[in-house]
Amino acid sequence: xxxxxxxxxxxxxxxxxxxxxxxxxxxxxxxxxxxxxxxxxxxxxxxxxxxxxxxxxxxxxxxxxxxxxxxxxxxxxxxxxxxxxxxxxxxxxxxxxxxxxxxxxxxxxxxxxxxxxxxxxxxxxxxxxxxxxxxxxxxxxxxxxxxxxxxxxxxxxxxxxxxxxxxxxxxxxxxxxxxxxxxxxxxxxxxxxxxxxxxxxxxxxxxxxxxxxxxxxxxxxxxxxxxxxxxxxxxxxxxxxxxxxxxxxxxxxxxxxxxxxxxxx
Numbered sequence: 001x002x003x004x005x006x007x008x009x010x011x012x013x014x015x016x017x018x019x020x021x022x023x024x025x026x027x028x029x030x031x032x033x034x035x036x037x038x039x040x041x042x043x044x045x046x047x048x049x050x051x052x053x054x055x056x057x058x059x060x061x062x063x064x065x066x067x068x069x070x071x072x073x074x075x076x077x078x079x080x081x082x083x084x085x086x087x088x089x090x091x092x093x094x095x096x097x098x099x100x101x102x103x104x105x106x107x108x109x110x111x112x113x114x115x116x117x118x119x120x121x122x123x124x125x126x127x128x129x130x131x132x133x134x135x136x137x138x139x140x141x142x143x144x145x146x147x148x149x150x151x152x153x154x155x156x157x158x159x160x161x162x163x164x165x166x167x168x169x170x171x172x173x174x175x176x177x178x179x180x181x182x183x184x185x186x187x188x189x190x191x192x193x194x195x196x197x198x199x200x201x202x203x204x205x206x207x208x209x210x211x212x213x214x215x216x217x218x219x220x221x222x223x224x225x226x227x228x229x230x231x232x233x234x235x236x237x238x239x240x241x242x243x244x245x246x247x248x249x250x251x252x253x254x255x256x257x258x259x260x261x262x263x264x265x
Contacts, residue, residue, distance in 0.1 A: 012146045013238045016153070016181065016192035016228050023188040023193075025245075027223035034247055035166075035218060040168040041255050045262055054165075059195075061257050062211045063073040063204030072192065075120055076132055077199045079189050079199045082117075083107060083136050084143060084232055085178055087157040088196050090252035091143070092150050094177060101133045139232035146235060162219045175215040182225065189214065190227035201231045201238055210250035213242040223247065 045054075086104035087097050097103055109118060124132065139153045157180045164173040182190035195210045197205075209227040216224050228239040240246060 009191045012237055013148055014231055015237055016194055016226055021115045026187060026189050028221055030223050030244055030247060031217050031221045033106060034251055037251055038166055042171055045259055046167055047168050050168060051060060051170045054170055055258055056174055057254055057257060058174050059208040062207040062253055073213060080132060080135050084139050084198050085196055087140050087143060088178060089149060092158050093251050097140060101136040113122055123216050132180040142235050155183060156181050164215060164218045173215050175212060176210055184220045184222040189223040189238050193224055193227045195229040196227060198232050200233050201229060201236055205229050205238060209240050210253060214247055214250035
């Protein structure tokens with residue numbers, strides 16, 4: 001893991017993409033071995049019988065190490081995180097986010113419509129509403145200053161969802177990457193993954209970064225260049241070069257989580 005303190009408007013993008021001339025050649029052979037390792041180990045853990053419901057692994061499972069999907073943060077913190085990711089999506093297409101809370105909220109409502117979480121904002125006290133607005137604006141300032149503009153030639157994609165079925169459907173790996181740039185068709189590794197969080201970066205984030213890289217590799221058959229996470233709370237960036245060691249560690253992470261679930265059931 002390489003931990004970098006973001007100090008310039010382009011440092012996040014620079015860290016994600018690195019120097020083009022020293023990028024490794026694209027690895028198109030690792031995915032098959034990773035999948036085979038997972039399949040063999042899952043057969044040992046789960047056996048051949050089909051389960052009534054699959055075990056669903058997400059990045060949050062790796063961060064917490066449990067199967068419980070209940071939110072671990074307050075509703076205000078969850079909304080703050082959602083709105084900052086919406087702001088990131090707007091920035092990725094060249095939209096100038098000048099009023100972060102209002103513009104991100106409109107984009108969020110356009111995407112999800114009405115939900116319990118969106119409705120909860122209407123019942124906030126004046127104090128909580130003002131606090132949420134000020135926090136979103138402050139976090140967005142950090143994001144804008146550190147991210148900078150994203151060239152369209154990098155083919156930015158946001159909210160990239162993926163899923164992989166393993167063990168005959170007994171296990172499903174699900175993932176969402178906030179921002180992805182680069183292509184899987186170049187001779188050299190090009191794809192860079194970025195998660196944006198409004199929390200501080202913690203121990204679980206390293207496992208999550210590895211997980212993003214693993215699922216991307218299994219999905220496309222091409223190993224990404226780098227997996228990163230940026231905290232708008234601290235301006236800190238964590239960035240991992242993706243190699244065979246990192247991917248195999250992620251396989252172990254996934255198997256450890258599933259083993260702990262099966263032992264507890």
